[in-house]
Amino acid sequence: MSEAGSAALWLWLGIVASGLYHGINPGMGWPLAVAAGLMEKSPRALIRALVPLAAGHLLAMLAVLLPFALLIALIEWQRQIQAGASLLVIAFGLARLLRPRHPRALARIPPTQLGLWSFAVAIAHGAGLMILPFYLGLCQPSGLHGGHEAAAGVVNQNLAMALLVALVHTAAMIAAGGCLAWLAYRYLGVRFVARSWFNLETVWAVSLILVGAVALAINLAD
Amino acid sequence: MTMRPDPTFHASPKLAMEAPPENFAYTLLLSPDFSKPDALAVIDVKPGSKTYSQIVHTVTMPNKGDEFHHFGWNACSSALSPLTGHAFVERRYLIIPGLRSSRIYIVDTKPDPTKAKLHKIIEPEEVFEKTGYSRPHTIHCGPDGIYVSTLGGAGKDGTNGPPGVFIMDCETFDVLGRWEIDRGPQTLHYDFWWNLPRDYMVSSEWALPPQFENGIVPEDLLSNKYGHRLHFWDLRARRNVQTIDLGANHQMALEVRPAHDPVKEYGFVGVVVDTTNLEGSIWTWWREGSQFHIEKTATIPAEPAPKEKLPPLLQGFGAVPPLVTDIDLSMNDRFLYVSCWGTGEMRQYDVSDPRKPKLAGSVHIGGIARRTPHPKGEAFAGGPQMVEISRDGKRVYWTNSLYSSWDDQFYPEGMPGAKVMANVGPNGGLELARDYFVSFPDGYRAHQIRLEGGDCSTDSFCYPSVWN
Numbered sequence A: 001m002s003e004a005g006s007a008a009l010w011l012w013l014g015i016v017a018s019g020l021y022h023g024i025n026p027g028m029g030w031p032l033a034v035a036a037g038l039m040e041k042s043p044r045a046l047i048r049a050l051v052p053l054a055a056g057h058l059l060a061m062l063a064v065l066l067p068f069a070l071l072i073a074l075i076e077w078q079r080q081i082q083a084g085a086s087l088l089v090i091a092f093g094l095a096r097l098l099r100p101r102h103p104r105a106l107a108r109i110p111p112t113q114l115g116l117w118s119f120a121v122a123i124a125h126g127a128g129l130m131i132l133p134f135y136l137g138l139c140q141p142s143g144l145h146g147g148h149e150a151a152a153g154v155v156n157q158n159l160a161m162a163l164l165v166a167l168v169h170t171a172a173m174i175a176a177g178g179c180l181a182w183l184a185y186r187y188l189g190v191r192f193v194a195r196s197w198f199n200l201e202t203v204w205a206v207s208l209i210l211v212g213a214v215a216l217a218i219n220l221a222d
Numbered sequence B: 001m002t003m004r005p006d007p008t009f010h011a012s013p014k015l016a017m018e019a020p021p022e023n024f025a026y027t028l029l030l031s032p033d034f035s036k037p038d039a040l041a042v043i044d045v046k047p048g049s050k051t052y053s054q055i056v057h058t059v060t061m062p063n064k065g066d067e068f069h070h071f072g073w074n075a076c077s078s079a080l081s082p083l084t085g086h087a088f089v090e091r092r093y094l095i096i097p098g099l100r101s102s103r104i105y106i107v108d109t110k111p112d113p114t115k116a117k118l119h120k121i122i123e124p125e126e127v128f129e130k131t132g133y134s135r136p137h138t139i140h141c142g143p144d145g146i147y148v149s150t151l152g153g154a155g156k157d158g159t160n161g162p163p164g165v166f167i168m169d170c171e172t173f174d175v176l177g178r179w180e181i182d183r184g185p186q187t188l189h190y191d192f193w194w195n196l197p198r199d200y201m202v203s204s205e206w207a208l209p210p211q212f213e214n215g216i217v218p219e220d221l222l223s224n225k226y227g228h229r230l231h232f233w234d235l236r237a238r239r240n241v242q243t244i245d246l247g248a249n250h251q252m253a254l255e256v257r258p259a260h261d262p263v264k265e266y267g268f269v270g271v272v273v274d275t276t277n278l279e280g281s282i283w284t285w286w287r288e289g290s291q292f293h294i295e296k297t298a299t300i301p302a303e304p305a306p307k308e309k310l311p312p313l314l315q316g317f318g319a320v321p322p323l324v325t326d327i328d329l330s331m332n333d334r335f336l337y338v339s340c341w342g343t344g345e346m347r348q349y350d351v352s353d354p355r356k357p358k359l360a361g362s363v364h365i366g367g368i369a370r371r372t373p374h375p376k377g378e379a380f381a382g383g384p385q386m387v388e389i390s391r392d393g394k395r396v397y398w399t400n401s402l403y404s405s406w407d408d409q410f411y412p413e414g415m416p417g418a419k420v421m422a423n424v425g426p427n428g429g430l431e432l433a434r435d436y437f438v439s440f441p442d443g444y445r446a447h448q449i450r451l452e453g454g455d456c457s458t459d460s461f462c463y464p465s466v467w468n
Helices: A004-024 A030-040 A043-071 A073-098 A105-110 A114-124 A125-138 A150-187 A191-195 A200-222 B014-016 B122-130 B218-222 B404-410
Strands: B024-030 B037-044 B055-064 B091-098 B106-108 B115-123 B134-142 B145-152 B167-168 B175-178 B192-195 B199-203 B227-233 B237-246 B250-258 B267-274 B280-288 B291-300 B324-329 B335-340 B345-350 B358-364 B387-389 B397-401 B418-424 B431-438 B445-451
Touching: A004 A105, A004 A125, A030 A114, A030 A150, A030 B358, A043 A073, A043 A114, A043 A125, A043 A150, A073 A125, A073 A200, A105 A114, A114 A125, A125 A150, A125 A200, A125 B250, A150 A191, A191 B145, B014 B291, B037 B175, B055 B115, B091 B134, B091 B145, B115 B237, B122 B134, B145 B291, B199 B250, B218 B358, B227 B291, B237 B291, B250 B324, B280 B324, B280 B335, B291 B335, B324 B345, B324 B387, B335 B387, B345 B397, B358 B431, B387 B445, B397 B445, B418 B445
Parallel strands: none
Antiparallel strands: B024 B037, B024 B445, B037 B055, B091 B106, B106 B115, B134 B145, B145 B167, B167 B175, B192 B199, B199 B227, B227 B237, B250 B267, B267 B280, B280 B291, B324 B335, B335 B345, B345 B358, B387 B397, B397 B418, B418 B431
16 A cells, blocks of 8 residues: 555544544433433434434534635645644643633523534534544645646545545444444443443543644654 | 542432432521521431431531521532533532522532531622522522522512522532523512423422511412412523413412423422412423423312411411422322421322322321321421432431521421431331431521432433333
8 A cells, every 4th residue: 555545544544533432422412312212212213313413513523624625725835724723723622621611502502402512512622623634634635736727626625525524524423422322222221321421521632632733743744 | 520420410310219328418407586607417317327317517607697498419410411411520519598698608518428518608799799689599400500599689678670590600609690581471489490301490489588588478478469370481591481370369389399200291389378268289280292281289278276276377267277388209200298387297199190199198297286296205396398308219308497487477486496207108108207306406497408419309310210
């Protein structure tokens, strides 16, 4: 496998892994699917709850990735943008570490609006930022120094890549969360909700800082 | 913040019932003539313990005249709400409001209940300034903070604007501000509680401060000027969505007890007195679609009594009203306990069919005319009042005082603080425990009880009690 190919593989693995990580975090919503299933005594209700949870998460990913898909087309600024993105991720991680509390507005979202809740919670935790460096790594349009027509092509490519990255990440996220929700609903019982709930707040903030720092280091080493 | 959810947080009512039983009961002590500071008593309720049924620790406050009434935990099982996503607070601090002073005390119960100590004091000015409310009353631990109901609005006598609910941070105890965005026709307040996943709140009405602080106002009662409505709210939208009038003769709708299992969309409320016949009543409310309904489902008649056994307030009636001043629902939503503070009776209703309560048990103790002593022999002044049920439903605790100035009107011969406990039969039935009688220091009365690790009027749940 070429060096570029192997780098891409690692980046995709990172996107899937972060999806699994987000999925098992109770803060991203799998206990809501358990509650929905139990309240209606129906596995279908559990699955119905996963749909808006996935949609909200997907939108939160796109909300972060799409602006960068446009920005990164400014090829001469590419390194600076990547470095800036890494710094942003690090800064957000630090902010989460220093002030782990949440905007109170989150508590005002009614339980009937799971999609909005999932979107807001992912944004508040910087879930999209965590996959941003992976995405920017995949975007590197190496050797493209063409004119305006080439730039338009790059934008389209980057937009398509953003969508693909968000979809793959969200699929992994909802698969992991959905599995846990199903296990709790079908076999383990609600006792599992409290038993399995670890405080990931610090780990999450550190993950953001780590992802940002690694991306920054690679960027500077290049 | 902790790394794991507090082990006393339970996802469902069923899990709460299966948790280890309480070892300590917290009880508020109030000095009815304000000559001494109010206090929090920690009582040993562990069977077999050498100090069983005794006060093992007291936290005395630095001020006088607070008049303690109700209190509650900073956090409870509601912290497991999947919408909040962060269960890492501790059930650790008791929030104790002074109903008369509007001062709020925060007591830390860790590392051990017998070492409980004062953690923070929120001065009345902070409450007035940030909320425009006064006379904080009921405390409920919500997933996003501590909810506090108040009985007074702004101004010296609390009549400048309606009373309502305000929110406090459950870790810093900062007063965050008013809860309501649209209160609709609500102008009086008493109790409130909710169904978290169904996203509604229910609140009740007692009276404005001039109608209770110096005693019950008989003219106001007889002209039906006390509260008689129930308000239903959209919890997250903080909006009153429906108000139901129980009828003006149903004076003082007090404790609101929703079913603990969030699948069940019903609950109960107790009405102190019907001014047409002095009876007390239990009402069942329920939701169908987006509409709330309510009906009177049980009544308790007044008991005739000779004039010489009655306080001046009741002599004209020749009867003792039951005065339903507190109700409490067991964790499995099966038994509703009803305090008849006037007639001196604790009733247990089987509410398996919530709209058809069936009397399942009863004990008499105290009472205006009956004056039934405790089976151990002690006199019991007053009647059953604040009632609390153990999580497993096997023990029911209660105290005898209602509110300083009202105690003096209904029980003018005085009311030494007392707390008793009754054991519950497996299929209902109540029997007073002969070995449980807590007497309190001279000059103190006892009001609300909270149990270590949560109780039936504290914890609310986001997951139903299905198989676990």
